Amino acid sequence: MYHTQHDQDRSRAKSYWEAALSDPTAFLYYADEHYHYLLAQANEIYQQGLISLAERKDMLTRSLNKYSWAVEHNIRRESHWCRGCYYHVLAKGEVVGEVGPEGHYLGLDRKLLGNIEDDKSPKLYAWVNQFDREVAGVVEGLKIICDGQELFQLREFVPKGAGDRRWPYSGD
Incomplete structure (x- = not known):
């Protein structure tokens, strides 16, 4: 199957973004910075024409969900043992x-x-x-x-x- 450079760039950009979204250490210790990074990356990928507006909205929603979880988890871990922390x-x-x-x-x-x-x-x-x-x-x-x-x-x-x-x- 023949893939264009656009398809390869799109696949690579989405893969990198998915890897960033699933990085537990970044959300655990750098939640704010990591959330802003994910938003900026989704916007950049959209502006480059590699994803649609609907895909961008999905990425932003997923970033917000992960960020919300991280904020709640960070509050809990101040007073309770939490799996995933050192x-x-x-x-x-x-x-x-x-x-x-x-x-x-x-x-x-x-x-x-x-x-x-x-x-x-x-x-x-x-x-x-x-x-x-x-x-x-x-x-x-x-x-x-x-x-x-x-x-x-x-x-x-x-x-x-x-x-x-x-x-x-x-x-x-």
Whole structure:
């Protein structure tokens, strides 16, 4: 099948825009800037004649939906553990590990110590041996409680390199 240069440019521009829309790190840590970037890119692609007005409107709507989700998520994560974010795990104010975006709890030596499972009442599970685990505590807000006492605190951090390759989404 023969594709014109216009078709290739259109496909490339839409692919880059889709990649930008689905970038969780950009929306997590740079929601405002990323939203404006998506709007500007949709407008530019439209002005170049690569997409129709209806496609542009769809892109703007999808950007707004994703931005709205990011704003709500950012408000929630100020006071609650959220999957997708990075946290330092503190015991008595000292960093003893971290929880990654998948909920994996790693020690300072990067050894997997457990994981947080995100259900109606998130819990920290600690690995007892290679195959067994047990509940170490319940996640309440940004604290992990065990037997009614605070076991750990969670403090969000921005990982090194987050957003280093935000724009452009050109595959370079």
